[in-house]
Amino acid sequence: MSAQDAALPPEPIDFAVDLTGHEMTxxxxxxxxxxxxxDPVEALRGEEEAYxxxxxxxxxxxxxxxxxxxxxxxxxxRGSGRAAP
Incomplete structure (x- = not known):
């Protein structure tokens, strides 16, 4: 057994990180x-106009x-399936 193997735990470790607080921030x-x-509706309308x-x-x-x-x-x-002229 190598020194690296001896440092590993015999069973998997339960590891979890809760990022809920960070996500809310x-x-x-x-x-x-x-x-x-x-205005999200206006932003979407502008995006559609850009496309x-x-x-x-x-x-x-x-x-x-x-x-x-x-x-x-x-x-x-988009529309009729043809790009606008």
Missing amino acids: RRTHVMAALGTDW DMLYSGLDGEQQRLYDTLVEAGVLPR
């Missing part, structure tokens, strides 16, 4: 950073790639 800091005027802009005005090759990624399930289908 983290959430408090996130909400404070967002501020009282943060619409991202996939608009695609040329033929870009549209083909977009369609391929949608068919593969990599991107969600």
Whole structure:
């Protein structure tokens, strides 16, 4: 038996860390950073508008790639399934 084996306990040690308090502190800091005027619905609406802009005005090759990624399930289908012109 090596010295390293002798240092190991014969049975597994029950080890648990409760991060509940830390998580509550983290959430408090996130909400404070967002501020009282943060509107999650408006934030989501802005994100959707950004995605619409991202996939608009695609040329033929870009549209083909977009369609391929949608068919593969990599991107969600947006609107009618075609990127906006």
